[in-house]
Amino acid sequence: MLKVRGFANPDVARAFANIVWLGLERVTQIAVAIVISGVLARYFGPDVFGKWQYANTLLLVLAPLTWVCGAEILVPTIVARPPAQLGTVIGSAFALRLSVSALALVLTWAGIAAGATDPLVGAMLAGLAVTMLFREPFIGVINAWLQSMTFSRPQLLTSMVTAIAKAALVWLLVRAAAGPARFGWLWALESVAIGAVLLAYYRHRHGGRLGWHVDRGLFRHFATAGTVFWLGLICMYLFLKLDRLMLERAISFADLGRYSAAQQLNENWIALALMLAQTIAPAFVYRVQDVAQLRRNMWRLFGLTALLMLAGALVLDLLAGFIISHVFGPGYEEATSIFRWAVWLSVPAGIEAIGNLVVLKYQAKFVLLAKWLLALAVAFAVNLGAIARFGAYGALLGLAAGYLAAASVNFYYLRFRLRP
Template identity: 30%
Template sequence: MTRRKVAGNLGWMLGERGLQVAGGIGIVAMLARGMGPEGFAHFQYAQAVVYIAASFVLICGSEVIVPRLVANPDPAAQHRLLAHGFGLRFAAGMIAYVLIGGFMLVSRPGPELWVPTLILGFAVLLREPFGIVTAWMQAHTRTRPNAIFSLVALALKAICVALLFRAGVQSVPWYAMAIVLETVLASALLGHYYLHRAPRTRITMDTALARELFSNGALFWVSFVLMMSSRRIDQLLLKPLVPLSEFGAYAASMQILDNFVVVATILCAGIAPIYVYAQPTLAVARRNILKIAAGMLLVGASGALTIAWGADWIVHLLYGSAFASAAGLLRLAALASMLVFADVALTLLPIYLRQPRLVAIKWALVFAVTVGIDLIAIPAYGAHGAILGYAIANFLSVLFGLWIWLREGRRATMTREASA
């Protein structure tokens, strides 16, 4: 019964993700063709700034919320927990939006970047705060409603982008508003769904619980900030040092891979609650994590090789001849992306152990190495230097995850020998 439930859960998640990937690729193609290489480059840079700022909203992530929801099924207790998590995330979202404005003031870009960045940044006030309902669904292995909501919001975004594309609109801000509409609708649907089922109890602010969630989630939060920064800092460093056309080609190739590697997170989110978080012993959880990592690496390798093999065709189909240089970049970056799948699976172990310090250390190391390599390689090799930093960062992440897995195995062995 458990396996059937997990299979059904994964089926909905993968089905929704498959449609999200297909829709996302189609939308990106219209964005690139509609705005042109220069406009698309500006749009991608604005998205990179917002992506990094959005990491500041992950102050109370699912890694903190989901295990607590699984451990305490009482509806009133869960409602109280979710209310405090929402409050923390919304406050962080307001700070993140201010940071976006502050960065734009310091960097002093032209209006072609100012306006779309502030429009796209509005999503940080909604996506993660209302996304806490998704964590509640994950804890209850109930992904069908979220999948439906996501697809409805995706359909709205696709329709709006298609209408702009068909009308021949080239304005980056108009496309930015179409993108934000997806987050607005998805947040509204999630909020309505949960409130319709939530206990009708009045929640009073518990500063002790808020501090506990903040404290327990702080290291995970720092980890997410470092992780998301390491995945977008390359674009912030690359844009001032290369021609706009080269930056646009690099951003176009990484946009395709973003739609690909997110499958790793979706798979682990569906598997982890039962096969990792709910396991009573470290030995079983650790063994399951290794199996998951091996399977994930196989999935990642299959997808990456397929993308690399069809890179020329993919770029020509999606972006057209104006982005022809993106094919070579996509081919190299795709081969490096397979390691992301194994890394996501191995990260489940420190989450199970509730040792966010290890996750923070890993991403601090990865971020430092990424910045160091990019500062050296990008001026010399341009976009290829950014791909080198991406590949080495992924390899380092997997090595760190394997080190944790082996270390916990040795500790368990030493504990058994000492007790014997």
């Protein structure tokens, strides 16, 4: 068990320990994701792997629809209410998220049944979509309670264990020559397992009972509060997956599989920028009240992030052939060139992530929504012309243009909010 020594303030020690566990969980998830992608890419081949990646893209576009009453609303509410009202707060948020998630799942299955997707893509998505029913209602709500205590270790530890178990089950299904559609149900099983463990932990901490109740007023408040943030997150995730959504109409699933292989690795690399931002945000941004000091901190963070992303992108560019061949195997050679270009997207992505910290610090929800709406519109416009002319490389141009648009909004807001 990790213990933090040398901190006189127990709140600081608890926050530091939380950050350590968050880092361990993220590294584990990234490593497991790369291993699983490599195993499935070799087993499926480029064509089926492209369909698998497209099914995951559809899930990641649909999942934000269930993020109503996000942590930015639920966590402060839990902290502000007396402990006696915890069951009412949790119960009301759970009822809202469960109803929205169930509706999203039913609509997804209805779309699959109606033939809205390729049959194999639909069969894969049918299992993957079940995660929506457990991620936000069970895992998300209980995790918000844990965050309110700055004690996310139970959720993070459970996620690490189940991720490793999922990787083992993927390997077993590959050895058993299972059909591609069966793999999506492993993700559903993982979400059920995490939800069950966290639910049991919550009951254990509350004397063996949940004590959840629904308050109609609180239910309505949760349904409306944070709507702007919610819409902003939907636009952000749609922007991040727009390249694959538009490429599916322009290239074969085999080429989409190679593109997705490169982007899978690149997105895990970009996730490090987000980890960096989450780790340094409390000390260097959120807790700093002096505008001049915050402005100095931001420019230093921009410089540090740019240097780290540039150095990392350079190394990955040089090792692209080695990485692609060893992770994905034969049949994915064309992904090497795409990966070499894609890794440089980490520079604007990292800078955007740092700039976004000030937007979140001051809860500038309309800035967040406007930013991702602009990024989405710019990426869509660039993709329309660039994909037809350059194929997969055109989609990278769309992503680059979108990131630059988002970063520009951040810089404009920083100039306005942190002016001397």
